[in-house]
Amino acid sequence: MPSFVWATGSAYGAQSTVSPSLVKLARDGVPWFVTVLLVTGFLKLFGALVAIGLTRPRGPRISWLPVFCGGGAATLLTWHGGLFVVHGVLVETGAISVEPDLAGLTGWYRYLWGPWFIVGGLAFAGATALYVRRNDGRRKLRIHGAVGALGALFLSVISTVTGIG
Known part of the structure; x- marks a missing residue:
């Protein structure tokens, strides 16, 4: 997931499609922005689990x-x-x-x-x-x-x- 990659300081796939100020925050490893990227990545994983959960019957x-x-x-x-x-x-x-x-x-x-x-x-x-x-x-x-x-x-x-x- 891009969020985890960008949290490492890499701008792979982001340079031409994401705001330069955000790319700079990721490259500079600004702690609050890295935290945002990590939280975003985990929310995406959680979303995948929710999507899978919607395909499975559950008890009441x-x-x-x-x-x-x-x-x-x-x-x-x-x-x-x-x-x-x-x-x-x-x-x-x-x-x-x-x-x-x-x-x-x-x-x-x-x-x-x-x-x-x-x-x-x-x-x-x-x-x-x-x-x-x-x-x-x-x-x-x-x-x-x-x-x-x-x-x-x-x-x-x-x-x-x-x-x-």
Whole structure:
């Protein structure tokens, strides 16, 4: 996973597709950024486990966990990808401007990263919906999925507004 590679200080695959300031943070081994990269890598691994969990039937005791996490993942990925695409469109149309060293990257975010995040979010949404349907669409499961999705949306909006995400 790129997050783990970049946490080692390597910029492999990042130089032409990721913001130069982020590449510099990774290369310089800035402790807080390395921590962010490692946490991101582990969250990606956790997401893979959630995805696998959504394909396996579970007993009623823990069936809420994959639905909660799947709803959250669907929202986070779709929101994140949507922000990339919308930002890219706004830059392309001239509605907003970016620093010259970032201008070349907006296409990567608009045409590659954003759509891939959206596809991943929709895949999680579909897998979560199928999981709920396989469990007879229990109302309790749908509520857990909605709480996960709304919680993720709340955290995403807060991080976007504060400039953290």
